Amino acid sequence: MEGPGGFTTDGAIHTLKPSALRTFYLVFSAVYGSAIVALFYFHAKALLSFTTLVSFSINMALLLSDIFLAFMWSTSVGLRVFTVLRKEFPENLEKVMKRSDYPALDIFICTADPYKEPPMSVVSTALSVMAYDYPTEKLSVFVSDDGGSNLTLFAFMEAAKFARYWLPFCRDNNILERSPNAYFESNYPSSPETQKIKTMYENMKERIQHVVETGKVADEYVNNDNEREAFIKWTDQFSRQNHPAVIQVLLDNTADSDMVGQFMPNLVYVSREKSKSWHHHFKAGALNALLRVSALMTNAPIILVLDCDMYSNDPRTPLRVLCYYSDPKILSQYAFIQFPQRFPGVNKSDIYAGEFKRLFEINPMGYDGLMGSNHFGTGCFFSRRAFFGDPSSILSPEFRELRPDNAVNKHLRSIETMTLAHEVAGCDFENKTKWGSEIGYRYGSLVEDYYTGYRLHCEGWRSMFCNPERSAFLGEAPFTVGLLEVGFSKYSPLTFGFRHLTPCMALAYAEYAFWPLWSIPIAIYAFLPQLALLNNVPIFPKVSEPWFLMYVFLFLGSYAQDLIDFVSVGGTCRKWMNDQRMWLVKGLTSSLLGSIEYLLKVLGISASGFNVTSKVIEQEQSKRYEQGIFEFGTHSAMFVSLTMAALINLASFTWGMLQFSVGSSMEGLLIQMLLAGYGTLNSWPIYEAIIFRNDKGKLPTITTTIATLLACALYVAASFTLKHN
Numbered sequence: 001m002e003g004p005g006g007f008t009t010d011g012a013i014h015t016l017k018p019s020a021l022r023t024f025y026l027v028f029s030a031v032y033g034s035a036i037v038a039l040f041y042f043h044a045k046a047l048l049s050f051t052t053l054v055s056f057s058i059n060m061a062l063l064l065s066d067i068f069l070a071f072m073w074s075t076s077v078g079l080r081v082f083t084v085l086r087k088e089f090p091e092n093l094e095k096v097m098k099r100s101d102y103p104a105l106d107i108f109i110c111t112a113d114p115y116k117e118p119p120m121s122v123v124s125t126a127l128s129v130m131a132y133d134y135p136t137e138k139l140s141v142f143v144s145d146d147g148g149s150n151l152t153l154f155a156f157m158e159a160a161k162f163a164r165y166w167l168p169f170c171r172d173n174n175i176l177e178r179s180p181n182a183y184f185e186s187n188y189p190s191s192p193e194t195q196k197i198k199t200m201y202e203n204m205k206e207r208i209q210h211v212v213e214t215g216k217v218a219d220e221y222v223n224n225d226n227e228r229e230a231f232i233k234w235t236d237q238f239s240r241q242n243h244p245a246v247i248q249v250l251l252d253n254t255a256d257s258d259m260v261g262q263f264m265p266n267l268v269y270v271s272r273e274k275s276k277s278w279h280h281h282f283k284a285g286a287l288n289a290l291l292r293v294s295a296l297m298t299n300a301p302i303i304l305v306l307d308c309d310m311y312s313n314d315p316r317t318p319l320r321v322l323c324y325y326s327d328p329k330i331l332s333q334y335a336f337i338q339f340p341q342r343f344p345g346v347n348k349s350d351i352y353a354g355e356f357k358r359l360f361e362i363n364p365m366g367y368d369g370l371m372g373s374n375h376f377g378t379g380c381f382f383s384r385r386a387f388f389g390d391p392s393s394i395l396s397p398e399f400r401e402l403r404p405d406n407a408v409n410k411h412l413r414s415i416e417t418m419t420l421a422h423e424v425a426g427c428d429f430e431n432k433t434k435w436g437s438e439i440g441y442r443y444g445s446l447v448e449d450y451y452t453g454y455r456l457h458c459e460g461w462r463s464m465f466c467n468p469e470r471s472a473f474l475g476e477a478p479f480t481v482g483l484l485e486v487g488f489s490k491y492s493p494l495t496f497g498f499r500h501l502t503p504c505m506a507l508a509y510a511e512y513a514f515w516p517l518w519s520i521p522i523a524i525y526a527f528l529p530q531l532a533l534l535n536n537v538p539i540f541p542k543v544s545e546p547w548f549l550m551y552v553f554l555f556l557g558s559y560a561q562d563l564i565d566f567v568s569v570g571g572t573c574r575k576w577m578n579d580q581r582m583w584l585v586k587g588l589t590s591s592l593l594g595s596i597e598y599l600l601k602v603l604g605i606s607a608s609g610f611n612v613t614s615k616v617i618e619q620e621q622s623k624r625y626e627q628g629i630f631e632f633g634t635h636s637a638m639f640v641s642l643t644m645a646a647l648i649n650l651a652s653f654t655w656g657m658l659q660f661s662v663g664s665s666m667e668g669l670l671i672q673m674l675l676a677g678y679g680t681l682n683s684w685p686i687y688e689a690i691i692f693r694n695d696k697g698k699l700p701t702i703t704t705t706i707a708t709l710l711a712c713a714l715y716v717a718a719s720f721t722l723k724h725n
């Protein structure tokens with residue numbers, strides 16, 4: 001097990017140790033793996049002894065599902081066995097590094113739409129990191145506004161003014177929640193000073209919200225010529241898809257000081273040039289533009305990438321990062337240090353599994369023991385150098401000024417810097433360059449985060465997962481499809497990955513790339529055994545056969561392991577129940593649609609784009625969520641497949657119970673009974689939504705009707721096939 005740092009804590013600034021469950025997982029995986037081999041032997045036997053075409057097809061479907069399940073299992077073995085735990089001790093940092101020697105830190109914040117991502121919350125995010133416990137002369141915040149919105153720029157002008165009060169306030173009172181939004185929603189101690197700041201905050205909020213509501217920055221809100229000049233660019237021809245680059249230095253850390261005379265960090269607003277004739281590559285394109293603009297202005301060796309919906313929850317996070325990056329050896333080998341995404345907004349039992357514990361906590365700890373954490377878009381500190389070629393050879397960008405090793409010697413507001421900044425933020429700047437293919441964030445996938453992290457690992461970079469007890473960042477729960485693009489590209493983890501990574505790491509990446517294919521086994525297991533049961537056709541081994549036990553072991557074994565994983569990172573059983581339910585739900589909804597969408601795209605029938613997730617929630621909706629009630633509300637194709645599965649499982653389970661109660665022998669049908677019962681149990685919220693609910697989030701009648709009709713049709717078709725062979 002390779003990794004920096006010893007295993008002792010005295011004086012060390014970081015430690016690393018393998019998971020306590022390592023031996024258990026090794027043994028368990030060996031046993032489970034043997035059971036899988038036995039399962040395939042069983043399948044082979046069944047296939048060879050088929051009697052009818054129908055029984056052959058059923059066996060083929062089950063085999064296909066099990067092949068996929070086994071593949072997904074194999075991808076996770078390495079992650080389980082090699083899980084590691086890291087710890088940092090920022091309190092010991094001063095022993096190895098003086099505060100005056102801290103490296104410069106650039107912080108990138110992306111926003112893309114003032115209506116889906118309210119500027120007020122983007123501003124709170126920015127303020128939370130501007131107030132980091134870090135030397136302000138080393139700190140710069142760059143905001144990328146892909147919405148090209150004067151409303152967002154206005155919000156940041158306001159934020160720059162409010163920062164003069166907010167930064168010293170946080171510093172002097174040693175506040176932990178440095179997002180004003182989060183702070184004023186928390187149980188803060190009241191004092192006259194706090195009241196004063198709160199009033200200022202409310203005033204700022206009111207102005208920003210007013211401007212957003214009216215959709216324009218009225219004259220009375222513009223305070224001076226400087227500001228007026230900034231808004232001049234928003235002419236009548238200016239639209240979000242078509243506009244020149246707008247770059248505004250709102251705060252300069254050598255000139256702008258706060259209320260008590262301390263300089264404030266740099267704050268730079270950047271809206272890159274957009275034109276319909278050039279592809280902008282979504283968030284990856286925005287980040288690459290920031291990489292270049294920031295290179296000219298500060299060129300900090302360390303970069304924090306944040307989405308606008310993630311704010312800092314701990315002002316000392318950069319010091320935690322320095323526990324690693326203060327060591328030049330680590331900086332030259334480790335491309336990034338990823339922090340988990342945490343979502344305080346999820347309700348007590350996390351009905352939607354919005355915490356994504358497996359994705360954002362359990363798996364990254366496993367990756368970390370292989371070649372390093374995967375990257376998930378936000379809450380990640382990068383070494384700037386990593387964006388410019390593999391660890392041993394630097395790739396030179398177009399100008400010397402863009403090189404990661406260039407020392408900036410011009411002032412950030414200087415005419416030369418500003419002119420060059422506008423040039424590198426141009427929409428055609430990347431044309432015929434290595435940006436997006438070998439330099440910077442990589443293009444070609446809507447999940448640029450997963451893809452870029454993966455490509456960096458293939459280049460030989462390593463990374464880390466940093467999971468402190470107090471969350472470093474908090475945010476809103478996301479929702480993603482579009483992974484298959486990588487899985488089937490020429491950079492697929494199964495081909496390219498195997499050549500450039502260790503086998504376990506390549507497999508681990510494959511798990512994500514093929515994630516949407518979960519829908520295949522889930523859909524088969526959600527319908528096939530149940531339809532067969534409704535027709536009294538046994539498709540699994542009888543209770544008296546030894547193979548029965550193998551099935552039970554495979555099923556319970558994987559569930560038990562999942563539960564242990566989940567609880568070992570602080571999850572509750574209740575949340576786990578919901579987590580496994582959402583896994584099934586996604587298999588029948590978003591993953592299924594994602595796979596179909598991917599297929600359509602490959603066949604050239606439709607193109608998918610990046611839809612910015614809306615961060616605005618209706619009030620009533622959020623109340624239902626607090627109470628743990630599912631939201632169905634609008635009719636959608638997604639809910640049809642889900643409702644069909646719910647109905648068929650219920651019918652099948654009820655039918656099975658009836659048979660059982662009249663004394664029929666269920667010996668051969670028990671596994672199907674159990675599966676239908678398990679499906680029914682998991683579908684509970686759907687039955688509720690159909691029958692008992694009256695609120696706006698209940699299942700629309702049209703969805704129920706369509707699903708019922710389709711379920712009946714499916715039943716009739718299945719009965720016909722099963723009986724006529």
Ligand SMILES: O=c1ccn([C@@H]2O[C@H](COP(=O)(O)OP(=O)(O)O[C@H]3O[C@H](CO)[C@@H](O)[C@H](O)[C@H]3O)[C@@H](O)[C@H]2O)c(=O)[nH]1
Pocket residue numbers: 110111112113117144146281282283286306307308309376377378446447448449450477478479480610611612613614
């Ligand atoms: O053209 C675009 C589109 C999006 N964004 C920004 O990208 C971020 C992520 O977009 P969001 O709509 O919030 O996507 P999510 O599905 O919530 O994001 C998850 O999935 C993305 C793709 O894998 C990652 O980039 C994110 O970090 C991760 O949180 C936001 O800050 C957006 O403002 C841009 O800057 N330009």
Ligand SMILES: [Mn+2]
Pocket residue numbers: 307309476477478613
């Ligand atoms: Mn998001």
